[in-house]
Amino acid sequence: GTGTSLGDPIEAQALLATYGQGRDVPLLLGSVKSNIGHTQAAAGVAGIIKMVLAMRHGVVPASLHVNVPSSHVDWSSGAVELVTESRQWPGVGRPRRAGVSSFGISGTNAHVIIEQPEPEAVPEVAAEPESFPASAGGASVALPVPWVVSGRSERGLAGQAGRLASFVRDRGLSPVDVSWSLVTSRAALEHRAVVWGSDVDELAAGLLAVAEGRLSGVVSAGRRAVLFTGQGSQRVGMGRELYDVFPVFAASFDEVCARFDGLLPRA
Secondary structure: OOOOOOHHHHHHHHHHHHHOOOOOOOEEEOOOHHHHOOOHHHHHHHHHHHHHHHHHHOEEOOOOOOOOOOOOOOHHHOOEEEOOOOEEOOOOOOOOEEEEEEEOHHHOEEEEEEEOOOHHHOOOOOOOOOEEEEOOOOOEEEOOEEEEEEEOOHHHHHHHHHHHHHHHOOOOOOHHHHHHHHHHHOOOOOEEEEEEEOOHHHHHHHHHHHHOOOOOEEOOOOOOOOOOOOOOOOOOOOOHHHHHHOHHHHHHHHHHHHHHOOOOOOO
């Protein structure tokens, strides 16, 4: 749901009235926002992706960061249950089905029902995901992958790249496996480099360029900023209360506006 005291009860009551009546098995209710946040225009497709994966694995994912269902919803009016812990998809003697709702701006709503395909219609997953199918010439096309290395200093980065280049040669390692390990098991330090390649030799050559100081970069800590998206859903004057109440916001707003004075045309 939207995560608001206004929107969630409306959505939940609609589901209770539509799907929650005359059921022996409760409708299981979850929200993709609890998993990945608000994706705005991609909210609907994010929900579809989540449910397709849930069907494939036979698991109903939990809605995170909620322990007690909202008191603003009359949960006794139908058989709908909020999923607060992941569970196996219950068997009901038919293909799995799920409804995905996307509630947009100003009542632009959509709802789609998706159903598990027949077993024979499920395509086999390729054993080697790092290659495309055979091309017109008959040879498979290898996908490039990134190898990420980092260090506390330029010297540390160069040394890390050189050691990795020496380690991977002639070991028959999968570029995808090495890429995964570098991203998930190594610290992301200040001095970083990324090399791309389709095979170990190409990637090792990139690592040698890093080791020789020909490819690197420094990542700064940065500072947090808040930006209104400008995607059209805001109202006129929506920042006025912030401006009136918070001096820091008002000063920053004035500073930004002063930078644009004389640069932007005015009607």
